[in-house]
Structures are given as structure tokens and as C-alpha cells.
Amino acid sequence: MLREFLHNWNPIVEPVAGPRQSGALPYAIVEGRVVFLLVTSRRTGRWIFPKGSISAGMTAWDSAAKEALEEAGVIGEIGTEPVGTYRNTDKGLLVDIDLYPLRVGEQFDSWDEMDQRLRHWVLLAEARRLLADRSLVRIAELLHRQLTSRRITS
Template identity: 40%
Template sequence: MRRKTNKICKQSGVIPYRVRDGKVEVLLITTRKRQSWVIPKGGVCKGMSPSDSAAKEAWEEAGVVGQVNSEKIGAYKYRKRGNIYQVHLFWLPVEKVLEDWPEATQRERIWLDINHAAMIVKENSLRRILQSSKDQVKIYSSY
């Protein structure tokens, strides 16, 4: 008996971060139904690189703007409505936090220490990426 193979949907996302008082903070957002904390992510837009598409998602979903680092920091998979999604992640040093953005009425956002953020994100594989990349973001934030 052959097993049905599910198509893997490609997405890109960012971990928005800033440095406050020498400490790295990351921005998490809620899902649209405000059920859990996640990072901005979405399908890769046609004609855009994964990192540029991730920057667009950050603006739409979280209201943050910055120059996404084009070096992928990791990837994780999750299931939603019977589909499997693979998210390629990039760092986004936040340069501007907007008061109004496309999904402002649908989501909440919160800045947290990276350790705390890792504890409350929904996906275990995203949690592991956050925990293992603490030193990496400190290097990027020193540029």
C-alpha cells in the first residue's frame, strides 16, 4: 500500500528583533484568531526572493520595517488544515515600528526577551531555532 505524499508548501518568515539596553528582544505576533504566538510568515510571493517576501509579511502582519538579512537562519515545518508548510527564516533588524499596518486589527504584537519568546511560541521546531540562535542574533546586532 502506497502512502499519499503531501505537497510541502514553501513559506518564508522573519524573526524581527531590536536591541534595548544591551539586550536582544524579538517581536512575536498572534495568529489572526489570537490563539497563539507566532512570527510573521507567509507564502513566497511570485517574483520576490524569500527574504524580500518575508519582509513584506513583517510589514503586513506585524507592522515592522527593516532590511532583512538574506542569510537563512533555519527552517521549520508545521501542519495546518491538512497541509505541510516549510518556513525558511531570516533575521529582521527592526528599523521602524508602525502604528498602523494592514493586519493591525487582526493581530496583537509583543516584544520579548528571546528566551521568553522561545518559551511561548506555538511550534516546537521554531522554539528550538530561537533557543539555538541567541548568540547568532547578538552577532548581527553588533553590526
């Protein structure tokens, strides 16, 4: 019981003053259903969404789109408002990561980090099972609710 509580516990905390990162939450609508694109992290092999440091001279959302291209080999329409923010550690420092929705328009057969990562399209139920970070699950659920409440089907 306690283990389950701690596994799902995510206190609301103030943003960290310091470095921020941005990431993409790649999705597509297939036969009226929302699907998400996950990638594995290079260090742990856990399923995540593409993310990284914000590139100099780029907006956070453009940097997120760049990460999606490099890590997952996809391009598309990136949102300019994050769908959610989660906290992670990077080299021992706490970092807040803003995730921007990316409606995938094209997927490439080869991409920069294809030899370092796997990618996998999933429905929300499988995303819940594969994403170890519960914050990522909550953000995916939020985007799913937003998309399905608008009844996006194309």
C-alpha cells in the same frame, strides 16, 4: 515524563517536496539585549513569527519582510539566508517555512493586520514561554546565540 518528551520532540526530517513559505524573525538590540517581536496567529491566537506564502516575483527573504510589515507593522534589514526552517501544516498540507532574520529599524503605529493580530516584544526567556511551537523556540535561540556571540550592541 512521556508528555514532556513528546512536547519537545522534533525529529529531523527531510524537506517536503512541495510548497514552501517564508517568514521573518523580527528582532532588535535594546540596551545591549536581544528582543524578539512576536505576533498572534489569526486562526488560533498562538504566538508566532510573521510568515506566509512566497509572493510571485519576490525572493523568499523579500516576501518574509513583506509579511513582517503586513502582520507586525515593522520594517528593517532582512537577512538573505534563513536562520532556520520549521514545519507546519497549511490547509492540511505539510509546509516547510524558512525564517529570515529581520533587524527592525522602524515600527508603525498602524499596519494592515493590526485589527487581526497582537504584537509583543519579548526577551528570549519570555519567547520560550510564549511560543507553543518548540521549533520556533529553537530557531529564536539559534539567532540569539549568533547575535550575542558577535556582541552586537547597537
